[in-house]
Amino acid sequence: MKNTEVPFKEEFERFLSCLKEAECLDYVIIIGSWAEYVYQESGLLHSFEATMKTLDLDFLIPNLRKPAKKVDLVKIAKKYQFIYDEHADDRTSRFYGRDEFEVEFLIQQRGSGVLSSVKSHIGVYPMQLTHLDMLSTFSTKVPYESFEVWIPWPEAYVTHKMIINTRRGMKAAADHEKIEHLMPYLNREKVRLIFNSLTKKEQGLFMSFQKDFNIIMM
Amino acid sequence: MAKVSVLESQLLDEYFRCERALSIHKHALAQNDLKGYISVKKIGGRKYHYLQWREGSKVCSKYIKAEELERIYSSLEERKQHQSSIRNLKKSIRQLEKVLGRKLIEEYRSAV
Numbered sequence: 115m116k117n118t119e120v121p122f123k124e125e126f127e128r129f130l131s132c133l134k135e136a137e138c139l140d141y142v143i144i145i146g147s148w149a150e151y152v153y154q155e156s157g158l159l160h161s162f163e164a165t166m167k168t169l170d171l172d173f174l175i176p177n178l179r180k181p182a183k184k185v186d187l188v189k190i191a192k193k194y195q196f197i198y199d200e201h202a203d204d205r206t207s208r209f210y211g212r213d214e215f216e217v218e219f220l221i222q223q224r225g226s227g228v229l230s231s232v233k234s235h236i237g238v239y240p241m242q243l244t245h246l247d248m249l250s251t252f253s254t255k256v257p258y259e260s261f262e263v264w265i266p267w268p269e270a271y272v273t274h275k276m277i278i279n280t281r282r283g284m285k286a287a288a289d290h291e292k293i294e295h296l297m298p299y300l301n302r303e304k305v306r307l308i309f310n311s312l313t314k315k316e317q318g319l320f321m322s323f324q325k326d327f328n329i330i331m332m
Numbered sequence: 333m334a335k336v337s338v339l340e341s342q343l344l345d346e347y348f349r350c351e352r353a354l355s356i357h358k359h360a361l362a363q364n365d366l367k368g369y370i371s372v373k374k375i376g377g378r379k380y381h382y383l384q385w386r387e388g389s390k391v392c393s394k395y396i397k398a399e400e401l402e403r404i405y406s407s408l409e410e411r412k413q414h415q416s417s418i419r420n421l422k423k424s425i426r427q428l429e430k431v432l433g434r435k436l437i438e439e440y441r442s443a444v
Contacts, residue, residue, distance in 0.1 A: 169346075214349045214421060216352070
């Protein structure tokens with residue numbers, strides 16, 4: 115998808131500007147569809163063209179306690195005219211830009227049982243989900259426009275999608291398409307490295323996905 | 333629950349996001365009660381700014397102090413942005429309802 119065709123590119127960059135001003139860019143990782151767009155634009159994946167199907171912007175926070183000095187991202191985001199909202203049920207944070215542009219934050223769930231909202235040092239309440247660690251463990255910093263942003267390795271991005279596929283409900287088929295679209299660009303040695311770092315359960319989910327969809331990654 | 337195609341699932345995702353965003357923008361607009369526009373009058377070589385708005389058939393006017401000008405410009409601009417987003421979101425929702433059908437949307441509402 116060419117630059118000029120990407121809806122909400124301006125909103126995406128406006129939020130990156132907001133994070134940059136808050137000095138938070140180093141403490142979040144772009145995940146989801148916008149990571150694919152950055153793979154394309156940064157040249158990390160040569161000749162790759164992202165398929166921007168969802169317009170929400172998701173960030174992974176690898177460490178709740180970074181930066182050391184707490185930041186009020188909500189205050190800075192309001193200055194950039196993003197609306198802040200907390201979900202009524204679980205208090206997780208979302209920002210809204212023009213039209214339906216939506217920004218969410220996620221962290222790796224620790225332990226099991228009842229999830230409770232925790233505030234990160236960047237001033238937001240992220241949503242807790244499982245299996246996110248690989249996206250931060252295997253991540254890299256790349257240039258994008260005037261920014262330097264963190265994104266997961268494409269191999270980690272795809273491995274993650276394979277592992278969570280069974281819980282994705284109506285998004286599972288769309289994720290499958292993304293996996294197939296990215297597959298030709300992946301480094302199989304990196305996939306093996308990531309696979310070896312997974313838990314037994316995650317390895318099982320990975321192998322099941324390979325078998326169910328006849329996709330051989332390694 | 334009927335199985336949906338990849339395209340339908342993406343459109344459903346888009347629909348529910350538009351609904352959420354519409355609610356957010358409507359709420360934000362309701363919080364911003366500043367209406368009207370800024371008119372500039374030159375009196376004796378100096379510029380004076382006035383907030384002007386309509387109440388029924390009457391045009392009301394209120395002088396804006398210099399130190400409040402930036403805040404009021406900003407609030408009015410924000411208001412315009414919310415109004416524009418609300419218009420666009422309502423249009424998107426109508427289009428998505430036509431494509432997906434209300435039955436499918438309601439069926440998947442609980443799954444989101």
